Amino acid sequence: MRPQPVLGLVLRQFYLMRGSPTRVLPMFAWVTIDIVLWGFITRWLNSVGTPRLDFVPVLLGAVLLWDFFSRVMQGVTTAFFEDLWSRNFLNIFASPLSINEYLAGLVLTAVATSLVSLLAMLLLAGAAFGLSYFVYRLLLVPFLLVLFLFGIALGILASAMVLRFGPASEWLVWPMPALLSPFAGVFYPLSTLPAWMQAVGRLLPPSYVFEGMRQILAGQRPPPGGLALALLLALLQIVLAGLCFAAVHRHAVRSGLLARYSAESAS
Amino acid sequence: MPSAPATQTAAAPGPALEVRGLCKRYGAVRAVDGISFGLAPNEIVGLLGPNGAGKTTTINMILGVLQPDAGTIRVDGVDLARQRRRALARTNFAAVYAPLPGNLTVEQNLRFFALLYGVRRPGERIEALLRQFDLERFRRSKCGVLSSGEQTRVCLAKALLNEPRLLLLDEPTASLDPATAQDLRRGIRDMARRDGRAILWTSHNMYEVEEVCDRVLLMSRGRVLLQGDPRVLPRQHGAASLEELFISAAREPLAFQEPQR
Numbered sequence: 001m002r003p004q005p006v007l008g009l010v011l012r013q014f015y016l017m018r019g020s021p022t023r024v025l026p027m028f029a030w031v032t033i034d035i036v037l038w039g040f041i042t043r044w045l046n047s048v049g050t051p052r053l054d055f056v057p058v059l060l061g062a063v064l065l066w067d068f069f070s071r072v073m074q075g076v077t078t079a080f081f082e083d084l085w086s087r088n089f090l091n092i093f094a095s096p097l098s099i100n101e102y103l104a105g106l107v108l109t110a111v112a113t114s115l116v117s118l119l120a121m122l123l124l125a126g127a128a129f130g131l132s133y134f135v136y137r138l139l140l141v142p143f144l145l146v147l148f149l150f151g152i153a154l155g156i157l158a159s160a161m162v163l164r165f166g167p168a169s170e171w172l173v174w175p176m177p178a179l180l181s182p183f184a185g186v187f188y189p190l191s192t193l194p195a196w197m198q199a200v201g202r203l204l205p206p207s208y209v210f211e212g213m214r215q216i217l218a219g220q221r222p223p224p225g226g227l228a229l230a231l232l233l234a235l236l237q238i239v240l241a242g243l244c245f246a247a248v249h250r251h252a253v254r255s256g257l258l259a260r261y262s263a264e265s266a267s
Numbered sequence: 268m269p270s271a272p273a274t275q276t277a278a279a280p281g282p283a284l285e286v287r288g289l290c291k292r293y294g295a296v297r298a299v300d301g302i303s304f305g306l307a308p309n310e311i312v313g314l315l316g317p318n319g320a321g322k323t324t325t326i327n328m329i330l331g332v333l334q335p336d337a338g339t340i341r342v343d344g345v346d347l348a349r350q351r352r353r354a355l356a357r358t359n360f361a362a363v364y365a366p367l368p369g370n371l372t373v374e375q376n377l378r379f380f381a382l383l384y385g386v387r388r389p390g391e392r393i394e395a396l397l398r399q400f401d402l403e404r405f406r407r408s409k410c411g412v413l414s415s416g417e418q419t420r421v422c423l424a425k426a427l428l429n430e431p432r433l434l435l436l437d438e439p440t441a442s443l444d445p446a447t448a449q450d451l452r453r454g455i456r457d458m459a460r461r462d463g464r465a466i467l468w469t470s471h472n473m474y475e476v477e478e479v480c481d482r483v484l485l486m487s488r489g490r491v492l493l494q495g496d497p498r499v500l501p502r503q504h505g506a507a508s509l510e511e512l513f514i515s516a517a518r519e520p521l522a523f524q525e526p527q528r
Contacts, residue, residue, distance in 0.1 A: 009379075094331060
C-alpha cells in the first residue's frame, strides 16, 4: 500500500472541512445535543432514584460510547459520500488507486474526525455533568478500541451498500447505528432481550463493551475473554467488510454500474 | 495554451495502446463487438461514431472502470487486466461527464489527484500545469464556480498530472468557444508531438478531427467500420467531407463493413 494516495484522501477531507462549517459543525453538534439531553435525564434520574445507583456513568457513559461508535462509522461513510456527492467515482476509480488504499484513506479520515468528536464529548460530559472516566478504569481504552474498529467495519459495509444500490441508498446508512442499538444492549443487559436478539447481540462487538461497562459499575470485573472476543470479532468484521466492498466494486466494474452510477442500475 | 517544458523521456518502443478483440455486452445489446486497434506514441487517433456507437464504452474499458467480456487492453505494454495499477499509472483522461469536484479549488483538486497518481514533486508539476493552461489566477477558485471552458482546462491539467503515455480525451472542446478550442487543439497536438504521448480523442466536430487527428476510427454499433487518415478517408469512400462520410456510415453501417485490423 502506497502512503501518498492515502494521504491524498485525508488531505482532500481536510480541504473540504477547512472551507465548510456545515461539515465541521456536525462533528460537535449532534454529540453535544446527545450529551446535554442525556446529561439532564441522568441528573433527574439521580434526583428521584435510589442514592446507591449513579445514572451518570451508566446512561451518560453509554451514550458517550455509542455516539463515539456512530461518529467513527459516519466518518468513514461521509468521506465516501464526498465522492458520491461530487460525482467523482469515475475520476477516483480510473486512477491507479487500489481499493485497499481507498479504504485506508476513508479510515484515516474517520480517525481524525471521530477523535475530535470524542474530545468534545469527554470535555462536555466531564465538565457539565461530572462524568468521571476513571470509573471505567483502564478498560476505557479497549472499550474505545472495540467501538472504533466496529465503527470502521460498519462504515465500510455501509459504503459498499451505497456503491451497490446507488445514491438513494444513502438514506439507509444514517439510521444504521439506531437500528443496531437495541441489539447491542447499550442501556440494558443482553439478558433482558429475547433469545434471538441476544444471539444477534453476541455478534456485535459493542455488546461486550456495554456488558463490561455495566459489570465495572456494579463493582465486578469483566471477564477478559469477552473483550478479547469483541476485538477479534471487530477485526474479522473489518476484513469481511473490506472483502465485501472489493466484491461490490468488482461487480460494479463488471456490470457497468460504476460507469453508469447515477442510473443506479447497469441495465 | 503556452508550451511547457518536456519532462518525459523519449518514447519507449512499442505501441502506447493495444486493444485486441474487445467485447462488451449489456444484456442482448453488443455495446462493443470485437474491436481491435492500436495507438503509436505521438499519435492522435480520433474515435468517431454516432451516439451509442460504443465510443464511451470503449473508453471506460480502457480506463479500467468497465470490465470487458472478452479481449485485452495493453497500455504501454502493460496488461490492464493483470496489472491494473501499472497500466492506469500510464493513463489519464478528461471527459465532459467527469468534472473535477466543484467544492475544491483548482489547486486543491490538482494536489489531490497528484497524490492519487503518485506524482513525484507534485508542487512543481502543479505549478507547471497552472502556467501551461493559464490557470494561475484561478488557483484558489472553486472548480464549481469556473466557466465550462475554464473547467475543461482544469480537467486537462489533471489529465496531464502524471505525464501519461496514453491520454483519453472525450469531447474535450465540447464546451469551448471556437478561439479557445483552436488554442487547445494546437496545444494538445504540440504536446503529443513533443512528449511522445498517444491521444485517443472523441469528438462530433469533424472539422476539429481533421485538424488534430493523424488517424480516425469510425465506429458504429460497437464495431470499427472504417479507419484511416481523416484527410484522405472521405475521398477513398466517395464522400465530399469527413462529415458526409460520418453521416453515411452512421445511417448505413452495413455498406462500410471493413475487415478489422
